[in-house]
Amino acid sequence: MDLAREARQAATAAPTPHLQEVLARHANEEGALLPILHELQDKLGHVPASAVSEIADALNLSRAEVHGVVTYYHHFRSEPAGRHVLQICRAEACQSMGADALLSHAELRLGCASHSTTSDGSFTLEPVYCLGLCASSPALTLDGEPHGRVSPRGLDALIAQARSAR
Numbered sequence: 001m002d003l004a005r006e007a008r009q010a011a012t013a014a015p016t017p018h019l020q021e022v023l024a025r026h027a028n029e030e031g032a033l034l035p036i037l038h039e040l041q042d043k044l045g046h047v048p049a050s051a052v053s054e055i056a057d058a059l060n061l062s063r064a065e066v067h068g069v070v071t072y073y074h075h076f077r078s079e080p081a082g083r084h085v086l087q088i089c090r091a092e093a094c095q096s097m098g099a100d101a102l103l104s105h106a107e108l109r110l111g112c113a114s115h116s117t118t119s120d121g122s123f124t125l126e127p128v129y130c131l132g133l134c135a136s137s138p139a140l141t142l143d144g145e146p147h148g149r150v151s152p153r154g155l156d157a158l159i160a161q162a163r164s165a166r
Contacts, residue, residue, distance in 0.1 A: 018043045019051050023058045033069060035074055037076055046077045057134040074128045082117040082124040082160045083107045086110070091130040097137035103127055109159060122163065 015098075026032040033042035036055055040047050050073050056066045070076045078124045088094075090105045103125075107113055110123050117124045136148025142158050150158070 019054055023055070027058070033061065036140065037070060041076055042079075043136070044082050049078050074126060077124075081119070082121050084122060084141060084143050085124045085126065085129045086142050086159075087126045087131070089131045089133065089138060089151040091125045091134070093134035094139055099138040102138050102140070102150060102152060102155060106155060106159075109156060123159070144166075 001063065018040065022036055022043075025041075026036050033055070036059075037047055040051060052063050052066045052070065055061075056063045058065075070078060087101055088106060090103070091099075103114060106125055109126055110118050112118045112123070112125055114125055114127045114140060128141075131139045131141060131146060133146055133148045136151055139146065139148045140150055140155070140158075141147070142162060147154070147158065
């Protein structure tokens with residue numbers, strides 16, 4: 001097993017040091033699940049699978065309900081992301097302007113499938129639905145920075161720039 005995958009698995013299995021603090025802060029809030037998940041994601045970069053049971057117990061929800069929310073929203077991830085996060089829009093406007101081909105190109109260029117991280121841990125590739133850049137389709141974000149009208153060649157340049165910025 002490669003080192004990046006071992007690190008991701010260790011981080012996922014490790015206890016969450018901030019969890020009790022986050023749960024206590026939101027204990028009496030109505031609809032606390034999303035604020036808890038957002039805070040964990042912001043602090044840890046992901047929502048560890050090990051936290052799902054504790055969150056469910058604290059909110060009197062089933063583990064399935066908490067897991068369902070984590071897996072439904074593209075913002076949440078259950079494993080740490082790579083050093084760079086590439087999100088390619090898959091909404092209708094972007095699809096009509098070539099986003100499917102752009103996503104396929106990204107998978108080939110990075111050597112990883114959608115919803116996964118490269119073996120060296122440098123990139124996480126995520127298809128997302130609507131970045132709000134419909135007039136600039138196809139659109140993507142790289143490390144949270146939006147880019148519009150991206151061609152395969154433009155994507156290659158963004159990937160090369162991110163790799164050189166390490």
